[in-house]
Structures are given as C-alpha cells and as structure tokens.
Amino acid sequence: MKKRRLDFLFSxxxxxxxxxxxxxxxxxxxxxxxxxxxVYKTAVSKVISPVSNAITGIGDHFSERxxxxxxxxxxxxxxxxxxxxxxxxxEQLKKYQSDYYSLSEMKxxxxxxxxxxxxxxxxxxxxxxxxxxxxxxxxxNRGSNDGVQKDMNVIAAGGLAGIVTQVGPDYAVVTSILDDxxxxxxxxxxxxxxxxxxxxxxxxxxxxIRLMYMKKDADIREFDEIITAPTxxxxxxxxxxxxxxxxxxxxxxxxxSGYLIPAVDFENIENVMVILKLKQ
Numbered sequence: 699m700k701k702r703r704l705d706f707l708f709s710x711x712x713x714x715x716x717x718x719x720x721x722x723x724x725x726x727x728x729x730x731x732x733x734x735x736x737v738y739k740t741a742v743s744k745v746i747s748p749v750s751n752a753i754t755g756i757g758d759h760f761s762e763r764x765x766x767x768x769x770x771x772x773x774x775x776x777x778x779x780x781x782x783x784x785x786x787x788x789e790q791l792k793k794y795q796s797d798y799y800s801l802s803e804m805k806x807x808x809x810x811x812x813x814x815x816x817x818x819x820x821x822x823x824x825x826x827x828x829x830x831x832x833x834x835x836x837x838x839n840r841g842s843n844d845g846v847q848k849d850m851n852v853i854a855a856g857g858l859a860g861i862v863t864q865v866g867p868d869y870a871v872v873t874s875i876l877d878d879x880x881x882x883x884x885x886x887x888x889x890x891x892x893x894x895x896x897x898x899x900x901x902x903x904x905x906x907i908r909l910m911y912m913k914k915d916a917d918i919r920e921f922d923e924i925i926t927a928p929t930x931x932x933x934x935x936x937x938x939x940x941x942x943x944x945x946x947x948x949x950x951x952x953x954x955s956g957y958l959i960p961a962v963d964f965e966n967i968e969n970v971m972v973i974l975k976l977k978q
Contacts, residue, residue, distance in 0.1 A: 817934070818974040820844050824967055825869070833964065834877035834902065836860075840972060841868045849932050851973045857938030857961035858882075858926060859970055870972070875939060876902045876964060883930040884939055887923040891916035895924065895939050895958055905964075906957040909942055914954055918942055924958055932977050 820840055827836035840846050842865050850862045852872045860880075864871035875882060880897040893916070896908040912918055922942045926933040938961045945956035 814934075814973070818845075819971045820846070820974055822870075822970050822972055824970065827967075834874050834897065835863075836872055836874065836967070838870050838872060838970060838972070839868065841866045841870050843867050844972075845974050846870045846972050847974075847976065849976055851932075851934050851937065851977075852970050853937060853973065854962045854967050854970045856963060857940070858933070859962045859964075859967065861932060862972065872970070874964060875907060875960065875962075878902070882933055882939060883927040884924050885927045886916070886918045886942070887925050887938075889917035889922070891918050892927065893918065893924065901957060905960070906943075907940060907960060909945075909956045909958045910953075912945075912954045912956075914947060914952055916954065918945065918954075920945060930977065934973060934975070934977055 822838035822840040822844075824836050825839045827833045838852075846862060846865055848862050848865055852859045852862060858875060860872045860874035860877075862870050863873040873880060875895065876897050878897040878899045880895075882895040884893050884895045885891060886893065891912065893909055894911045896910055898906075898908040901908050909924065918924075920943055924939050924942055926935055926937040926939060928935040940958035940960045943957050943959055945954055947954045
C-alpha cells in the first residue's frame with residue numbers, strides 16, 4: 699500500500715516537471731516572437747494550479763492522517779493509564795471494605811461477649827472453610843492448647859455459628875448450624891414457643907435453615923427472633939440463631955414450619971469466639 703502511494707506521488711512530480719518544461723519552452727518561443735507573455739502565463743497558470751492544489755491536498759490528507767494516528771495513540775495511552783488507576787482504586791476500596799467489615803465484626807463480637815460475660819471465651823480466626831459461599835464446616839486457629847474442647851459452642855457476629863466437632867493442639871473444626879446433620883432445640887424469644895432448627899442441603903443453597911415442629915397455634919410470626927432453648931443438650935441457652943420467615947401450616951394441620959434466616963453472615967465470616975464452657 700505504501701509503495702503505491704509513493705509511485706503515485708512520483709507520477710505527479712513527473713507530470714509537474716513536464717508541464718514546467720513546456721512552460722519554459724513556451725516562454726522562450728514567446729520572447730523570441732515578441733508575443734505577449736500574458737496569454738501564455740494565464741494558460742500555464744490554469745494547468746499548473748489544479749495540479750499544485752491536488753498535490754497540496756494530498757499532502758494535507760497524509761498530514762491529517764498522521765495527526766489522527768498520533769491523537770489515537772495518545773488517547774489509548776490515557777485510557778490504559780486510567781484503567782490501571784481504576785484497578786488500583788478498586789483494590790484499595792476492597793481492602794477498606796474488608797477492614798471495615800472486620801472491625802464491625804469484632805465490635806459486634808465484643809458486644810456479644812459483654813452480653814455473656816459470665817462465660818469464659820477465646821477469640822479465633824477462620825483459617826479454612828468448605829467450598830462455596832454457604833459452608834457447613836470451617837476451621838479455626840484455636841485448639842486444645844487454648845482450652846478448646848469438642849461440643850463447645852462457637853459464636854460469630856450476630857449469634858450462634860456452630861459447635862466444635864474436632865480438636866487439634868492448635869486448631870479446631872466447627873460444624874455450622876447450616877449442616878444438614880445439625881438439629882438445635884430452640885424457642886421464640888418473644889413468645890417462648892418451642893421449635894426445632896434443622897440444617898437442610900436445599901435450604902442451605904438459598905442461605906436458609908429449616909424451622910420445624912412448631913405447634914399450629916404457636917405464636918411465632920415472620921421475623922421473630924429464634925434462640926437456643928434451655929432444654930438443648932449441647933447448646934447454651936439464649937444464643938440467637940436467626941429469624942423466622944415463610945411460615946406455613948403443615949399438611950397434617952397440626953403443626954407449622956418455615957425457614958430461618960441465619961443471624962450469622964456465613965458468607966463473610968472471618969472471626970469467631972469459642973465459649974470455653976460445655977453445656978451441663
């Protein structure tokens with residue numbers, strides 16, 4: 699393509715050179731004959747001017763294209779710099795959000811600790827968890843060296859997270875209340891009506907827990923707070939489990955059931971506290 703442009707420009711130059719030679723010859727003949735030079739000057743001007751204008755136009759065209767290319771490259775460089783700055787700002791924002799959530803989580807844990815100040819506790823960090831957002835087991839960085847034992851209750855920001863099911867010297871595995879093997883005896887905080895909280899795989903995928911075995915006339919309503927019952931064999935009393943939703947009468951027309959929104963944000967859980975006391 700570039701070679702064709704050069705050939706074209708050379709052709710124009712040759713034509714201009716030939717026309718120039720013709721003009722010079724015409725001038726010599728005119729001078730020798732004594733004719734008026736004005737007629738030939740006008741004729742030559744009419745021939746040369748369009749060619750000259752065409753060459754100038756071609757030059758301007760390539761000059762404009764060159765400038766456009768330079769402007770485009772400069773614009774692409776600016777876009778690249780802005781994209782990099784945006785990426786760095788997004789990373790910084792994520793870090794700030796993570797730090798803010800961690801501080802909020804710790805503050806809420808401290809409030810829960812104050813509410814249960816009669817229980818000895820130890821703070822722990824979540825160091826591993828099941829795949830996915832809604833996980834049924836996670837590992838913490840506290841173990842038997844810190845006084846952690848099997849069946850100790852674990853709380854997180856919001857309320858009950860689960861129970862210790864395996865202990866090592868410096869770690870422990872916690873089975874969360876979302877696990878489909880978990881059953882927690884519970885009551886409604888306001889009405890004190892009994893119910894059962896049960897893990898369910900299908901419900902867990904939607905972020906819910908099953909709420910079962912409520913009496914048909916139990917005064918448990920939408921968004922009522924559900925807590926651990928004093929009669930529970932492994933769970934200390936009055937720990938918030940979640941909030942009742944989607945309540946309905948069962949087909950037997952004697953009981954009702956529904957779902958529970960967990961009080962703990964299992965998707966973002968990072969810090970927990972282990973209550974260093976077993977249910978008697």
